[in-house]
Amino acid sequence: MIRFDAVSKNYPNGTTAVDGLSLELAEGGITVLVGPSGCGKTTTLRMVNRMVEPTAGTVSLRGQDIREVAAPELRRGIGYVIQHAGLFPHRTILDNVATVPLLLGWGKKKARARAAELLELVGLPATMAKRYPYQLSGGQQQRVGVARALGADPPVLLMDEPFSAVDPIVRGELQAEFLRLQKELHKTIVFVTHDIDEAIKLGDNIAVFRTGGKLAQFDTPERLLAHPADDFVADFVGQDRGIRRLSFVQAAGLPLREGPALPVTASVAEARALDEPWVLVVDDARRPLGWAEAAGLADAGTLADIPLAPLGHTFSLVGDSARAALDAALLSPSRLAVGVDAQGAVAGVADAYELSAAIAGTGGSLGAAPEAAGVAETAEAAGPQLVKGAADPAAAEDADGSGSNTGKTGGGDR
Ligand SMILES: Nc1ncnc2c1ncn2[C@@H]1O[C@H](COP(=O)(O)OP(=O)(O)OP(=O)(O)O)[C@@H](O)[C@H]1O
Ligand SMILES: [Mg+2]
Secondary structure, X not given: OEEEEEEEEEOOOOOEEEEEEEEEXXXXXXXXXXXXXXOOHHHHHHOOOOOOOOOEEEEEEOOEEHHHXXXXXXXXXXXXXXXXXXXXXXXOHHHHXXXXXXXXXXXXXXXXHHHHHXXXXXXXXXXXXXXXXXXXXXXXXXXXXXXXXXXXXXXXXXXEOOOOOOOHXXXXXXXXXXXXXXXXXXXXXXXXXOOXXXXXXXXXXXXXXXXXXXXXXXXXXXXXXXXXXXXXXXXXXXXXXXXXXXXXXXXXXXXXXXXXXXXXXXXXXXXXXXXXXXXXXXXXOOOEEEEEEHHHOOOOOEHHHOOOEOOOOOEEOOOOEHHHHHHHHHHOOOXXXXXXXXXXXXXXXXXXXXXXXXXXXXXXXXXXXXXXXXXXXXXXXXXXXXXXXXXXXXXXXXXXXXXXXXXOOOHHHO
């Protein structure tokens, strides 16, 4: 969709901002440009809407050399969002968002109606429409910036560190909101950040730049974590990439076993008879209630009569990642992670050792993009002892339908 062919940008002072960049950005996806300060991210971004003209090479949009399109016309189809939102301070929020439709000659009434629609789309209450930018928080201003960029419903969106100026909690909210919005809008987005975690969370593809405007690697987040091209990328990606890449492996494919589980109506004697250090107590719908420690059990009564140790957290076979599963094992008092199906019923248990062995055993599908691996394939790779939940076609379909095999759902832990 957007293509860079041997593109360079040299400034008269001798700076090479971008050096021989060849890159093809997919339509309808989020491509993140990431790298240290001064590596040419903003320059690359601005060459897409002709705010910066390349010294050499060609940038094309849908197969057309963008030099053949007049800049104003080109920019009509390209929204632009910058850090601090860049709002007009003397215009109301509504009028800020109505800017582009007004420029396009929509007429005041229609432009404002569109602006109101866009404010709702980015999650701002209508009551804010009449305020001025200084009366909004940084995060709210950033949402207005996104709404304004969407004014003419452009197919392409350029975003230059849009969430960098806000605190980590607000940034997390904005990122989640942004992914939700993109699911609806399917824009072709070029997103600049210097934060690799943000890149991994948001990007369908990531271009890592090194100083001097050179592309170091262009890959999916999961491949970047699993196979960094060189030491620079490995360093840039960070140390705990082994754990982080588990976010891209679906829990649906992990092998679980039955485990020691009893209904809460069972007697304490039955629990002791299992001869296990911990027994998982479930309700009448097989939903997990907690763990009973065998050593502490009295002689009489039912499991309803005894205090249970909390589960820590369970993980869902529909939508959660292997990272969530491993975390569940590490936090569980019994050291067993409890996997639940779409209804929240226990599908099985596994300890951290079993989980990591299974994850390692999936070999290729661990490194591969989840889109390619898919639920069924991951399940196959995990072998015959596969989980009930994941083998259940309804659960698998559900996971598919919810788009969880894009690796984006349950992505809070990404
Ligand atoms: N107009 C200019 N004249 C000369 N050099 C420039 C000009 N604009 C940018 N540069 C230089 O080009 C290089 C790339 O700049 P660019 O703004 O693309 O970096 P960046 O990756 O966006 O950095 P940051 O993360 O700090 O925003 C830098 O060394 C910068 O100093
Ligand atoms: Mg920049």
